[in-house]
Amino acid sequence: MQLSDTLKIAASGMKAQGDRLRVVAENIANADSTSATPGGEPYRRKVVMFQNVLDRELGIESVKVVKRTHDQSDFKKKFDPSHPAADEQGYVLYPNVNTIVEMMDMREARRGYEANLNMIEISKSMLTRTIDLLRG
Amino acid sequence: MNFNDISLFTLMRGKLGYLSARQSVIAQNIANADTPDYRARDIAEPDFKKMAMQAGNSPAQKLPMHVTNAKHMTVSGSMSAFEATERKNTYELNPDGNNVSTEEEMMKAAETQAEYTKVLNLYRKTTDMFKTAIGRPGGGA
Numbered sequence: 001m002q003l004s005d006t007l008k009i010a011a012s013g014m015k016a017q018g019d020r021l022r023v024v025a026e027n028i029a030n031a032d033s034t035s036a037t038p039g040g041e042p043y044r045r046k047v048v049m050f051q052n053v054l055d056r057e058l059g060i061e062s063v064k065v066v067k068r069t070h071d072q073s074d075f076k077k078k079f080d081p082s083h084p085a086a087d088e089q090g091y092v093l094y095p096n097v098n099t100i101v102e103m104m105d106m107r108e109a110r111r112g113y114e115a116n117l118n119m120i121e122i123s124k125s126m127l128t129r130t131i132d133l134l135r136g
Numbered sequence: 137m138n139f140n141d142i143s144l145f146t147l148m149r150g151k152l153g154y155l156s157a158r159q160s161v162i163a164q165n166i167a168n169a170d171t172p173d174y175r176a177r178d179i180a181e182p183d184f185k186k187m188a189m190q191a192g193n194s195p196a197q198k199l200p201m202h203v204t205n206a207k208h209m210t211v212s213g214s215m216s217a218f219e220a221t222e223r224k225n226t227y228e229l230n231p232d233g234n235n236v237s238t239e240e241e242m243m244k245a246a247e248t249q250a251e252y253t254k255v256l257n258l259y260r261k262t263t264d265m266f267k268t269a270i271g272r273p274g275g276g277a
Binding site: 002003005006007009010012013016017020049050051052060061062063108111112115116118119122123125126129130133 | 152156157159160162163164166167168169170171172174238241242245246249252253256259260263
């Protein structure tokens with residue numbers, strides 16, 4: 001393993017956290033997306049899954065978003081008979097997105113992103129110093 | 137004169153190799169800070185004294201494998217001489233089975249960087265000494 005591998009690993013971490021942030025943005029944007037048909041299902045919250053994968057070509061283990069699944073928790077129910085998506089009893093299903101949970105997820109993704117960025121900066125300065133040896 | 141025959145250079149080269157390999161492992165830990173069931177890894181420090189004793193025989197230059205058949209595979213140059221193992225005591229263990237603490241990793245990364253800089257400065261000083269010996273102006277500063 002070399003210092004340049006460090007950069008690749010950290011970049012893969014940044015990409016994974018960026019993907020996660022994108023899903024968080026999707027969830028927040030769709031926090032109020034109800035169904036268009038009466039009694040239909042609203043937007044279902046998405047979650048990402050990270051996995052440690054071995055890059056055989058480079059011989060490094062990086063991180064990847066392997067799966068985007070849906071959160072299977074219950075939808076929120078609101079009584080609103082005049083809503084176009086209301087069922088026979090007058091209830092409307094709202095997405096199972098909790099904005100506070102999404103905000104927490106966002107913060108965590110940002111912190112992870114920053115940590116990876118820091119790692120790149122540290123490795124870059126180490127590399128630069130090594131190259132500077134040539135200037136003797 | 138071969139630089140590799142000087143045990144101090146062998147030692148520094150070995151240490152730099154070890155530190156950059158360790159930095160890669162730390163980057164891997166940070167990248168996987170949110171991966172379920174991932175355990176933090178680290179590389180144990182090799183015995184640098186032993187390394188210096190057998191100069192020119194650093195872990196990067198292991199004995200080549202004997203090839204008796206055209207189909208035999210040789211060890212590729214990219215293979216690392218340092219082996220990463222799971223770290224024994226970490227700060228925390230998350231409910232998802234991940235025990236990477238970003239703070240701990242950042243600390244170790246800074247530590248590795250400082251060590252790396254130290255060895256690089258040592259390297260520069262040693263080459264400066266040689267330059268002084270051969271009388272190049274400005275070399276002995």
